[in-house]
Amino acid sequence: MSDSLPNNQQIHELFVRRAHKDCLDLIDAECARIGGDFEYGLYVRALILRQEGKVQESLSFFQKVVEMNPLSADNSKQVGKSLLLLGRYSEAINIFDTAVELSPDPDWEVLHNKGMCLVKLDRTDEAIAAFLEATEAEPKQPTLCALGDLYAKLGKFDDAINIYDSALKLSPENTEMQTILGLLHIKKDETEKAFEILGGALTINPRAPKTILAAGKIIQDSGDADVALTKYRIAAAQVEFAELWNNIGMCFYAKQKHQAAISCLMKARQMSPFDWHIAYNLGLLFLEVKQNMSAFLSISASISLHRQFAPTFSSLGIALSRLGDIDNAIEAYKRSISMENNHITHLNFAISLLNHGRFDESKQELRAFAAAFNTMSDEAKRDAKEIRDLSEQVVKTLKEKERESEAQISRTGARGKEQENDRRRQTQNDEEEENEQQQQQDDDEEEEEAEGADQDQNEGEQDKQDDIEQHNNNNQDQDENEDNNNNQDGNDNQDNNNQEQGDEENEEDNIDQEGNEEADQDEGEDQ
Template identity: 45%
Template sequence: MAPTGPATAARSNGPRERVNWLIHVNYVQQNYDHCLALIEEQLKMHNGLCEYPIYIKALIKRQRGEIQDSLQLFQAATCLNPNNINNLKQVGRSLYLLGKHKAALDVYKEAMRLNEEDWEVWHNQGLCQMYLKQYEKAIDCFKQANAIQQHDVTYIQLGKVYTLQEDFRAAIEVYLEALDFSPDNPEMLTTVGLLYLRLGENYRAFDFLGNSLTHDPKNPKTILAAGSIIQDHSDMDVALVKYRVAAVATPNSAQLWNNIGMCFFGKQRYVAAIACLKRALYLDPFEWIISYNLGLVHLNTGQYASAFHFFSSSINLKPDFPSSYMYLAITLSRLDDFDNACSAYEKAIEMEDDHLFELNFAITLYNNDEVEKAAEHFAKFEQLYAKLDDEAKSSDPEVAEQRQALAALLPAR
């Protein structure tokens, strides 16, 4: 990226600026070592009082990860020319990269005194406010930046702030507005698709994800999202074809291997499912859903001790997911630990009213000769089951079978 601001000095004919054009050319061509050699010559020749060479040296330092050194150099350039807004913007950027967001804000406010109509200053202020969790101020800054000049990056950050506030509808509106003037942006299309996915609007999500894939057919993030929708509709083979493409680009994605594992689980290929899920767990040992899925597979294959281990790990990582407690309870009942199974069921029911929790608890109680309590929980199951729509009732035939069997065994209430 060619430097802005002090580059205008390269056109001056003063003795300190005669080599600026050569410094500029070497920087643009990324001949950084030769560029730095030219800069050092100039600094020695003019006792370090050369704004443009210092500015370029700072840019090179920052690109090489030497952020603190770049900050000091940009500050030196600012001392030489305090009225150059580009120097101030770069000081603010370096402070931002060092995590000094409040200090960066002060610098950007100083830059605004030089030019209130610079979209970049407003945009960068929004970034600082976002990381300080001052979301309303961040939204105002991003909106002001867009009012001056529209940029995809500003829309993306504005949508991100709304997403952090869990205002997904507002985030979608922002991205749709951005797509009006940048309709072929695959990142934006994917983000809208993911937001619709979070809202449970799978068909709309798939439209945007599919559109994104037409522009960037090998984007792993988009493929993963589209594959998950296909997988949710039980088309495991098509989902696996999608994941195979993503695996080439991101072979070390824990989320990808988790989804592949659950595809194999859906195809009842349990050994392959466990292998993929364990690879996912190796790549990200602190992702609760992987442990949860491993618990499900081991529970289905009758490996109850392993299932207990994985469900316990999942609960430790995410203690507010009630289904984990239900499956832990089922596992404990299979391990003949009735008391702890009851405690796990009660915890799940305390967190959420779910017909499956009540049905499974009733079955466990009946199997352990607690007929009266089983009847109580079965009655609660019936109340919750009656509230479901026809589609939800027919989605799992096993529930209807267990309901019929238990109703025949329990005394009428």
Template identity: 35%
Template sequence: MYEPGTEQINCNGRLIELPSLEVVRPAPKMPSDANIDWLLHIYFTRREFTRCRRLIERELNRHLNPEYLYFVQGLIDREEGNNIEALRHLQKSVELNPRNIETYKEIGRTLYIMGRFSQALGVFREAEQRSNRPDHEIYHYLGELLYRAATTQSQMEVARQQQDESRAYFELATQSGRKLESFVRLAELYRKEKQYQKAIELLETCLHLTPENSEVLIEISVLYLKINETQKAHDRLAEVVSIERKCSPKGLLAFGAILQSRNDVDGALSKYSQIANAEPEIAELWNNIGLCFFKKQKFIVAISSLRKSVWLSPLNYNALYNLSLIYIALCLRKLDDVDNAFVALERASVMATGQQGSGRNPLVVLNFALFCYETGRLALAAEQYNRFMSQAQDLLLPTEYKFQATKLKSLLRISNQGNGILLDSSDPEESESQQNGFQELQPDDMPLEVNAVVSQN
């Protein structure tokens, strides 16, 4: 018989001590949100968005910390193209936790996708300030947005500052992370600034990340062409061919440029014809084809090709310049098209030395001066001669330039104003150009490029 409140019971006339019992409490129920975040992450990475939405809808009202729910909801909205809702949910997430840098980055990416580049730049700048460690993604997007701003900036000084800042951020991105896009974009900036050797070194480093990346290999070969290293360019392109059975149009264009620089005109034309069949709307392609036919003395086909290049890219001064040379050649053969030659040379001269040009190009200016003299435009010839002297005074130029410029100066009776040209050591008396009358200076022996195929720099 058990007596309540005691620790003994009477069992068959004997008192038995009961052992002390500890009350075992039931295990507390786990909060409903205990494992929701990792489960939600799994569903999202599997792109099971329907399950994600159900889970978010069920847990949002009773979730102790809905920050991650709003975050994932925003990512799903963006994946489905609903950027406005994505911004709304991501904004709720960042309001709940302003210290989460990842949310700022996703807001910036969403604004970038929407084309709101100025707002995206502000968000990534704030993310950079809040971040307590180097973040290569933030640096990359800041570089990308500043680069875009520089290309659309009308004020040259501001554009230059933005481009310098963009390059600095891309450099930080390559130092703090291994994002392929950062390496490629930084190399593009180096190329734009004509720092070709730096661009090559950077892309060679990039090959450690993707050893068989054909696009990177092609870009390296193009840069080697710009510094007249045709054999190294050929070797890199050979690697591309060994990787891919079919070379891309850019690779074929570089192959053709190498063959063209080695005077293998037919081989170059065979490469160009492959591109023309697949992607005919490439201005540099028709510029190169025009030069090939020019070397084959097929002037009408050359003019047609260069006109197509100019039509595809009206501000390509290389095509305009090459077209002017062919018009001059035709004029000298009595085909009576002086006006077209003058217009083309004038446009090429302005674009080569103005804001749209890529740098000083004394060859264009000198050819224009010679042409003006030949056609009786003496005042304009003197003006172009002075421009040539001002551009070439600190450059090392071939004897051919010296001879033609000196001859033009004597005929125009221009007094020596102290402008000087640095010349090579060859004897001007031995120049093949010493003959009666002037001749146009052609860029046949100059390195070919893919972007600006005939480089006179």
């Protein structure tokens, strides 16, 4: 090997042995030795980066490889794979088309990856064509399974079964494909065939959880919830997944063990919060136990995840009706009927309208129920005996409600007339009473005016009498004052006379005293 050429053989051997560090070190050494990048070194470096999850970096190196050798179909294929992993599907499809043009022979991997991009873009017909072309180039299990899944999604179960039969020929002991094939037969109501295939899968792996789950589903649908639970317990001992707990919950639901069913379905929803089937089943269970708000929330969550399943809207109508929101319940029922003209939906719609007193609309829905029911086969009608009995009960209840309503209207009308007469009599009495009160008020006012005039006259006479009395009193007071003055003068004169008399008596007393004193003195001298 020339010293100017890189050691691609040793690089390849290290890459195959997954000695990635040594491989990258060798690539760096070779780049340094030859003085720059080389195609295979960049190619292997990009592969290692993608395996390590560094997809964006790998894309950059693959694009450099394409620049070095734009005619290589494999280089373009690797760019397309990185774009697919990055979710850049439209760009990837263009690159895969380039790879197809560059490849001398059809490359099943390029066509398969192109088909996967088309599936992601919901271009189903184009995806089927790409998968069929890939299968013609080289039948491979991944392509056959992808094609079978597309047919099953479209409801083409016969085509899906044929594709999975072909896939099983490539891998006869693949229990996962056997389980899918068994489930497809269940979709076609071919229960015995499905159980046979699932039994063969369990022979290969008696503890395959998904196979046990599928077999248990058949048993559960047949009405034997206890045996189904036994199968599910075996699967749960191996591995836990949301679908398993959903089925266990529905088994408890069938056994009327509602609390256990709710617990299982809640666990399933925690494990797979974006599975609309689980949210829907939980909503049905909440409706069963009359937890209407919880039912509304679960069913609404299911609709937000998947809006193309008519029964979810019908169940939403039931929940809204029970919550008193009949207008939005009507919209939900109409949405369900627009998607699927189901007789049970019409019956539930009629019951909701009946419960809210909308009898005419309820009659219309009962007629729609009868029309949809009559389109069923005789065998289906016999199987739906409970539904037919319920509809008859609804019709009977509706008639009773209408009679009660008419009687109520009649009673209300009679009471209305009586109340109207009472109002008229009351109005007449009020008017008479008002007139009497007005007359009494007028009489009172006249009497008050008369009393006021008399009072004014009396007050005038009284004022005159008071003036006379006041005048007389003044004269009397004057006379009394004069008499008092005269009496006072008399008294004063009397007092003066008395005073003078007293003075005279005092003088006499003084004289006598002096005489006595003189007598006393004489007596003393005599002594």
